[in-house]
Amino acid sequence: MYIDKPLPFIKDFVDQIDIVMNSKGMGFGLSKAQKRWFCFCIMCIIITNSINWAGFERISLQTFTQAGVSWMFRKSKIAWDIILSCAVRVVIQNYGIKSGVLVLDDSDNARSKNTKQIYKTYKIKDKKTGGYVNGQSLVMLVLVSEMVTIPVSFAFYAPDSEIQKWKKEDAKLKTQGVKKKDRPACPVRNKDYPTKEELAIKLLKEFSVNFPDIVVKAVDADALYGTERFMDTSSEIFQGVQVVSQLRKNQVIQIKNQEYAIENYFAKKPYYPHSVIKMRGKDIKVDYCYTIAKIKSHHWKKRIIIALRYEGEKEYRYLTATNMSWKAETIVQTYSLRWLVEVFFQDWKTYEGWGHLTKHTGYDGSSRGLILSLMLDLSLLLHPVQKVRIKDKLPAYTVGSLQEKIEIESLIQFIANLLNEENPKEKLLLIVENADLISKSNFSTKHLNNINWDFLEMKNAA
Numbered sequence: 001m002y003i004d005k006p007l008p009f010i011k012d013f014v015d016q017i018d019i020v021m022n023s024k025g026m027g028f029g030l031s032k033a034q035k036r037w038f039c040f041c042i043m044c045i046i047i048t049n050s051i052n053w054a055g056f057e058r059i060s061l062q063t064f065t066q067a068g069v070s071w072m073f074r075k076s077k078i079a080w081d082i083i084l085s086c087a088v089r090v091v092i093q094n095y096g097i098k099s100g101v102l103v104l105d106d107s108d109n110a111r112s113k114n115t116k117q118i119y120k121t122y123k124i125k126d127k128k129t130g131g132y133v134n135g136q137s138l139v140m141l142v143l144v145s146e147m148v149t150i151p152v153s154f155a156f157y158a159p160d161s162e163i164q165k166w167k168k169e170d171a172k173l174k175t176q177g178v179k180k181k182d183r184p185a186c187p188v189r190n191k192d193y194p195t196k197e198e199l200a201i202k203l204l205k206e207f208s209v210n211f212p213d214i215v216v217k218a219v220d221a222d223a224l225y226g227t228e229r230f231m232d233t234s235s236e237i238f239q240g241v242q243v244v245s246q247l248r249k250n251q252v253i254q255i256k257n258q259e260y261a262i263e264n265y266f267a268k269k270p271y272y273p274h275s276v277i278k279m280r281g282k283d284i285k286v287d288y289c290y291t292i293a294k295i296k297s298h299h300w301k302k303r304i305i306i307a308l309r310y311e312g313e314k315e316y317r318y319l320t321a322t323n324m325s326w327k328a329e330t331i332v333q334t335y336s337l338r339w340l341v342e343v344f345f346q347d348w349k350t351y352e353g354w355g356h357l358t359k360h361t362g363y364d365g366s367s368r369g370l371i372l373s374l375m376l377d378l379s380l381l382l383h384p385v386q387k388v389r390i391k392d393k394l395p396a397y398t399v400g401s402l403q404e405k406i407e408i409e410s411l412i413q414f415i416a417n418l419l420n421e422e423n424p425k426e427k428l429l430l431i432v433e434n435a436d437l438i439s440k441s442n443f444s445t446k447h448l449n450n451i452n453w454d455f456l457e458m459k460n461a462a
Contacts, residue, residue: 003047003059004417006039007409013090013379014038020086020093021079028079037072038375040064045353045376046406051360051369073360073368080364084371085210087378088143088152092214094382095390099215100145101334102207104200104225105341106157109354110135117361120158136366139196141203142341143214147390148381149340151348151374152211153203156366160193197230204237218242218334226320228298235322242323244335249318252296253305259296262318266291266307277329284336285311290328295320308332344377347399352376 014035022029030038044056053066053073072078091097108124110133124135137157143150166186173183189195194202200221207216216238221230226245234243249263271289288308294300306319306328321331348354354373360366380386380402390396397405421427 003040003043003410004063004414006043007406007413009383010039010042010379011035013087013382014042016090016093017083017086020089021082028082030078034072034076034078037064037069037076038372041069041372042376042379043410045372046351046380046403047410049351049353049403051353051372074364080368080371084153084374087375088150089211091148091150091378091381092211094387095145095147097143097145097147097150097214099217100143101218101220101337102152102204102216103142103144103338103341104139104203104219104221105142105338105345106137106139106196106224107345107349108135108137109349118359119361119363119366120156122158122161137196138370139199139203140341140345141200141207142344143207144337144340148396149344150381151344151377152207154370154374155199155203156363157196157199158193160187160190162187163189197225197227200225201230201233201237204234208237216241218244220335220338221245222338223248228295228301231298231320231322232301240323242321242326242331242334244319244321244331246335247295247305247318247320249316251318253293254296254300255291255293262305262307263316265293266316266318269307271307275329277333286332287316288328288332292324304328304331306331348373348377351399351403 014030017038018030018035040060041051041056044059045051047059048055053069056064056069057066110124110126118136121134121136123132124137125131126133139155139157141152141154143152163186166184170183170186204219207214218241219234219238221234221243223246225231226247231243231245235241247262250261252259253262253265254260255265266289269289269291271287275286275288276283277286286308288306290304290306292302292304294302295305302324303320303322304324304326306321307316308319309316319331319335326334352373353376354370360369377399380399381390383402383406385405386397386402418424418427
């Protein structure tokens, strides 16, 4: 595939970002060169499914050089700290979004073993193999509205290595029978390595500042964020909004002065079998039961607790929420919106460049590459056919199908531009002569055509 110009919807998207940036009244707008660069990068990411300057140079037939693209990425004075929020604002304005549910989740991205210069890589659990890989972890904030699901902001996470060492040593001493008072105390956490909970709260506070006009109806997060601090702080940020999270099955609750492990308590309770609730536009059968209890890990704070099992699942999960006046069914439906973030992660990693070993170094390399990838995701929401379907309340197209559509549109645009040239034949010959620049040729190790096979002639020699 050869790219000569970005498609119109990408240019319109970048132009609208520039307008929003300028509206801040602080001279944050984009120059013509910067807008052209952003259009080119977004177009290249969707076509190549990578953030690779050498690849970008090839498919532009060196119209954009690797050095030039890299310089803009590293050195150009772009307001990277606000450009993603401005891109989000463009989508919000186009769809007239006034409210939504904020969903927090985290995701890991595997890297190669030698990643000393890539920002905040560490040994993470590989869910597929059960082993460990080197990789990056992200905490992502997503806005789920009635029309579209929008990635809003992110933060990189890495554990404090000193605390990790202490945990290993503490566990070792504990198995040896050393009492807690005789074991070393946990070291003070390095402020450069905040917890995922702290990062999530930071993202929520930033959203409240950047988008004060958006009414947040609820905040969703999984069991990692089911702590007293996270739930109460998140609720306070948005003036008492409902916060829904998950509890571990062994957490202790208190009902009528009796203490129970959550799993044991609900094992004796009657459920509403096969209740039908509306989730993701479908009727889903669930078994659920609820109670109001005090949670020990929340300093005996009273919460509503729901035991829930979707059709086809064997084990129950346990939800909790800050606002006990909500119906249990509403809380279950609200928590189900977390599924949309999983779909976003799958699309984003599969089609939008970031999941294909982006290797830009340092904080700037990782964060700016990620911003470019998310800008692509946002731009696809404004593709003309996607926009029409969403506004007409029809099922939206998948990212994969949009990618195929854009490849065809890009080819058609190229042919149209070629026919409009003063000398199209001369231009086509020039492209044909440079066609080898588009594809990168790698050497195969499968064939042995360049190996000396004389050793087989010596097989009978003793």
